[in-house]
Amino acid sequence: MNAIAHPLHPSVDTGALTICGLSKTYALKGRPVKVLKDIDLNIRPGEFVSILGASGCGKSTLLRLIVGLDQDYQGQILLDQQPVRGPGLERGIVFQDHRLFPWMTLQQNIALALKNHVMPAAQKDRLVAEHIDLVGLRGFELAYPHQLSGGMAQRAAIARALVNKPKVLLLDEPLGALDALTRVRLQQELQRIWIQERCTVIMVTHDIDEALYLGDRVIVMDANPGTIREDLPIDLPHPRERDSALLQGYKQRLLGELVGH
Template sequence: MPAQRSASTRGQLAVRDVSKSFTVNGARIDVLRDVSLEVAAGEFVAILGPSGCGKSTLLRLISGLDRDYRGSISQDGEAITGTGLDRGIVFQEPRLFPWATVWQNVALGLKNAPMSESAKRDSITAHIALVGLDGFAQAYPHQLSGGMAQRAAIARGLVNRPRVLLLDEPFGALDALTRARLQIELQQIWAHEKITMILVTHDVDEAVFLGDRVVVLAPRPGRISDIFDIPAPRPRTRGDDSLIRVRKAVLRTLESDDTSEPIRTATAAEGAA
């Protein structure tokens, strides 16, 4: 766990021996197998892997949207038995209601929050400003660019001040320039909010740039093949030598045909070897 994130103990996650399967046309398909992962409070973990390796499925299990699995998942020592206000989630598509303004969409994140109306208003205002949408509170989704719409979705995910924010390829549908800009902004938001973030992505550069650790899932059935520590200080620059070394090591893991070796943690120095 990074030293600068150790002030809070809220937002710890423990995934233990989690397996998940689906039945398709009468045949069982294993999606995840024996996945175990500890996430420290305030840590930013990127989960990386090829399409179909179970990344998004694992995120759904952590969110509580799917409870049909083997193993256990807990947050702050308590079993996750369903969705809750202490876990926010942002999807690849913003999923904003087209008939609602930015303000109204963000306010939906507080629908069941035990807060006074004035406290809700203050939180909505603060989080719209946090994601850089000052002046657009009364705009409708069709009046926003893709990046602005995703900022609104992030504000909605954060407005309730959850302990954990889950991000399922939130920038996957954006152009390269907007994606790079929002990666920098997400890093700043994470530093400001001081909460645990778990990002699912298939983009190696994104995972290495944003994560404290990068967890690489092997192809189906998804299982952890490597965990890489990212030692680069924050705020980060993309040309940092340690990021480049880890990126190369991650790519070697993804390109390897043999994903059956035991889990190991790679450092930047090992990645350069």
């Protein structure tokens, strides 16, 4: 394993995300509830950002706003200086539940993401096959989602999000529903894939170890309303060792902040 230049991949120059003064209000039983308040965030191209927070702090809402599923907010979201409007193929997302379509095979599910690309069928086939390889699912091309284990289905969802070559990959607690062992394995996979693909990644999680192990930065969020409490750079090259003293130190600090000894 060779160390990769840190923190930025020199070859990546698109995928910068700028968020200014972002606020979001829901109406709950007729009363407005503020879920996000004055979020400012600058994410550099190719950066892996972990967003850490307790459930209900608005971190998933933040991702929904960035991916464009919800367009009712105040403030600005810019991708490479262009405002974001609605969903787009330059932003891929992996949800906590895999959301593969149960009536399509693995191959068809991934190919669906390429539906509106103008390219020869052979090239689409090749891209799909490459990404199935990338997530280590070769041999399962013709399996239906119900035949895959939870971890495999989540890998497939990652492949579907990556096959469009998005500038930004959004991960909404992608490993949250998996068992602890599968989780650790997929964290390593995610790191490998990210090093290979070199896109900007924003991952929402409530697992401190996961946030520290994968992130170039860890953004800690507070709830009610959702605000950024801390922006913690992790100066450690990838791939990382889980038991590094630096990560352990950060972990103790974050635990203290979030749980309060």
